[in-house]
Amino acid sequence: MPFYRIMLAGVFVVSAPAQWLNYPSPGIPRLPDGKPNLSAPAPKAADGKPDLAGTWQPVPGYTVNIAKDLKPGEVPFQPWAETLYKHRVETEGREDPQARCVLSGVPRENVVPYPFKILNTPAAVVILYEALHSYRQIFTDGRPLPKNPNPAWMGYSVGHWDGDTFVVESSGFVGNNWLDNSGHPGTEALHLTERFHRRDFGHIDVQMTIDDPKAYTKPWMVKLGFVLADTELIEYVCDENEKDVTHLVGK
Amino acid sequence: MDMRSLAILGCVAPFWYASVALAQSSGTIFGTIFDLSGDPVANAPIQATSRATHALYKATSTTGGRYTLSRLPPGAYDLSVAAPGFNAYSESNLTVVAAQTLPFDIHLIDYQLGTLGDGREFRIDQTSPHAAPPGPAPRTPEGKPDLSGVWYAQRPVDPGKPEPLPWVEKLLAERAANNAKDAPGARCLTRGVTLAGALFPYRMVQTKNLLVMLFEDDIPSHRQVFLDGRGHPKDPNPSWMGHSVGHWEGDTLVVETVGFNDRSWLDPQGHPHTEQMRVIERLRRPDLGHLEIEFTIDDPAAYAKPWVFRRASDLDVKDEVGEYVCTENNRDVEHMVGK
Numbered sequence: 001m002p003f004y005r006i007m008l009a010g011v012f013v014v015s016a017p018a019q020w021l022n023y024p025s026p027g028i029p030r031l032p033d034g035k036p037n038l039s040a041p042a043p044k045a046a047d048g049k050p051d052l053a054g055t056w057q058p059v060p061g062y063t064v065n066i067a068k069d070l071k072p073g074e075v076p077f078q079p080w081a082e083t084l085y086k087h088r089v090e091t092e093g094r095e096d097p098q099a100r101c102v103l104s105g106v107p108r109e110n111v112v113p114y115p116f117k118i119l120n121t122p123a124a125v126v127i128l129y130e131a132l133h134s135y136r137q138i139f140t141d142g143r144p145l146p147k148n149p150n151p152a153w154m155g156y157s158v159g160h161w162d163g164d165t166f167v168v169e170s171s172g173f174v175g176n177n178w179l180d181n182s183g184h185p186g187t188e189a190l191h192l193t194e195r196f197h198r199r200d201f202g203h204i205d206v207q208m209t210i211d212d213p214k215a216y217t218k219p220w221m222v223k224l225g226f227v228l229a230d231t232e233l234i235e236y237v238c239d240e241n242e243k244d245v246t247h248l249v250g251k
Numbered sequence: 252m253d254m255r256s257l258a259i260l261g262c263v264a265p266f267w268y269a270s271v272a273l274a275q276s277s278g279t280i281f282g283t284i285f286d287l288s289g290d291p292v293a294n295a296p297i298q299a300t301s302r303a304t305h306a307l308y309k310a311t312s313t314t315g316g317r318y319t320l321s322r323l324p325p326g327a328y329d330l331s332v333a334a335p336g337f338n339a340y341s342e343s344n345l346t347v348v349a350a351q352t353l354p355f356d357i358h359l360i361d362y363q364l365g366t367l368g369d370g371r372e373f374r375i376d377q378t379s380p381h382a383a384p385p386g387p388a389p390r391t392p393e394g395k396p397d398l399s400g401v402w403y404a405q406r407p408v409d410p411g412k413p414e415p416l417p418w419v420e421k422l423l424a425e426r427a428a429n430n431a432k433d434a435p436g437a438r439c440l441t442r443g444v445t446l447a448g449a450l451f452p453y454r455m456v457q458t459k460n461l462l463v464m465l466f467e468d469d470i471p472s473h474r475q476v477f478l479d480g481r482g483h484p485k486d487p488n489p490s491w492m493g494h495s496v497g498h499w500e501g502d503t504l505v506v507e508t509v510g511f512n513d514r515s516w517l518d519p520q521g522h523p524h525t526e527q528m529r530v531i532e533r534l535r536r537p538d539l540g541h542l543e544i545e546f547t548i549d550d551p552a553a554y555a556k557p558w559v560f561r562r563a564s565d566l567d568v569k570d571e572v573g574e575y576v577c578t579e580n581n582r583d584v585e586h587m588v589g590k
Binding site for chain 1: 399438439440441454456458460461463465472473475479481484488490491492571572573574576577578579
C-alpha cells in the first residue's frame with residue numbers, strides 16, 4: 001500500500017489515466033509553461049497573515065529518519081529509548097503500527113511521502129492527509145491544550161501566529177509513537193512545537209522541537225519543509241486488500 | 252388486558268359482549284423481542300400492516316421485551332420493528348387466523364457490535380434529538396449558509412422506500428441471513444457517503460471553495476466537496492467516497508457525487524449499489540442548531556426508482572470529533588462468523 005502513489009506516479013508519465021490527479025490546483029500562479037511558480041510571493045489570508053492553505057508534500061529525505069541532518073549521537077536518547085530505537089531499526093520496522101493501518105500520527109505525517117491539504121478557517125487550521133485517510137485539527141480559537149487529554153496518534157494541537165510564523169503546540173500523544181519510519185520513539189510525555197513559515201508561494205519551512213523527557217534527555221530540533229503539490233488528494237484505504245503486513249518479518 | 256381494564260372501569264355488558272365478539276373474530280400475534288445476545292429489548296415499537304387493507308396495528312414491547320398485537324382481523328400481515336440502536340427489522344406475510352394466537356419471537360441485530368464505546372447506548376444517544384442552541388444559521392462572507400460545526404450523527408427522519416431489483420433483494424436476504432458478517436466497516440474499510448455520518452459525530456468545515464467533512468467514524472476518514480465550479484472527472488478512479496461537487500440553490504447546498512466503487516454498504520442492512528450510482532445530497536441549515544439532509548440514491552442498475560431518504564443532525568456544542576482508529580486492537584472481526 002505505501003507504494004501505491006509511487007506506482008500511480010509511474011503510470012501517470014506514460015498513459016496519463018489520471019485526470020483525477022492532473023487537476024491543476026486553481027489559484028496557483030503559473031510560469032509560461034504552465035508549471036506552478038513556486039517562488040511567487042506567499043498569499044495572505046483575510047487577516048493579513050500568510051495563508052498556509054494549499055496541497056503540500058513533504059520535502060523528501062526525512063521519511064525514514066527524521067533526524068537525518070543531525071550528527072550521530074546528537075539525538076539525546078534516554079537509554080531505554082535508544083535500545084528500543086536500535087531494536088526497531090534492526091528488525092526492519094517489523095512492529096510498525098502504520099503497517100497495521102494504525103495512523104502515522106504526528107510528527108510522522110510531516111515526513112511520509114504523501115500529499116496533504118491545509119485548510120485555513122477562522123477557528124482552526126485543518127489538515128487532510130492522503131496517508132491513511134486521516135486528518136488533524138489545529139485549534140486557533142485561543143483554547144489552551146487540555147490538561148488530561150485522551151491519548152491520540154494525532155495528539156491535540158493549538159496554534160497561534162508569531163509574526164509571519166504559525167506556531168503549533170501539541171501534546172496528548174499515544175505512548176508508543178513512531179516519529180518516523182525507522183521508529184524514533186515518542187511517548188505520552190511528548191510536547192511537540194512546530195513552526196511553519198510560508199517563505200514563498202511554493203515552500204513552507206518547518207522547524208520541529210521534540211520535547212519528550214521520557215524518551216530524550218533534552219529537547220531536540222529538526223528542520224525540514226513542505227513543497228506545493230499541484231495535484232489533488234486521492235483515496236487511501238489502508239485495509240483494502242492489504243498484503244504488506246505478512247511480509248514484515250524482520251531479518 | 253383491554254377487557255380487564257374495561258371491567259375495572261365498570262363498563263357494562265354491551266361493551267363486554269362486543270369485546271368477546273371481536274376476540275372471536277380476530278387474532279393475535281405475540282412474542283418477545285430479543286437482541287443478538289438474547290436479552291429482551293424493552294420499549295421497541297412494533298407494527299403489523301395488513302396486506303389486504305394496509306391498516307396499521309401498533310404495540311410497544313414491555314420491560315421484559317414482550318409484545319402483543321391483538322384484535323387483528325384475519326389475514327396476512329407484514330411485521331416491522333424500528334428500535335433505536337438496531338437495524339430496522341421486517342418480516343412479511345404472517346398469517347393471522349381468527350380466535351388464534353400466533354407466537355412469534357423477534358431477534359434484532361445491533362447497528363454496531365456492542366463493543367465498548369460504539370455500543371447501542373452510544374448509538375441511541377447519537378441519534379436521539381438533542382437540545383440545540385437557538386439562533387439563526389451562520390452565514391459566510393458571501394451570504395451563503397455556513398454548515399460548519401460539529402454535528403451529532405445523522406438520525407433518520409424519513410427512511411424512504413427503496414425499490415430493489417431482484418439481485419439486490421437476494422443479496423439483502425443473504426446479508427441478513429449471515430448477520431451482516433461481511434460489513435466493510437467491521438474490516439475497517441471506509442463507510443461511504445451515506446454511512447460515514449450516520450453512526451458517529453462529524454465536523455463540517457466550509458470554506459468558499461471547499462466543504463470538508465471530518466468523520467470520527469472509520470479509520471478515521473474525511474471527504475471533500477468541491478464548491479469551486481469544477482465538474483466531475485470524465486473517468487474517475489472508483490472510490491468509496493466518490494467525487495463530490497456542490498452548488499447552491501438558494502440556501503440549499505446541492506452535492507452531486509459519482510465515481511463510486513461497488514463495495515460500500517449504503518446502510519447497516521447492507522443495501523448495495525453499483526459503480527453507476529449517483530448520489531444527490533441536499534443540505535440545509537434552517538437555523539443554528541439543525542442540519543437537514545435529503546439523500547437521493549440514483550442507481551438504475553440496483554434500484555427501480557431513485558431512493559430518497561431524509562436525515563437530520565443536531566449541533567453538538569460540547570464536543571469535538573475524537574480519534575477513532577478502527578484497526579487498533581480490533582477484536583471484532585474474528586467474531587464476524589455469520590450464523
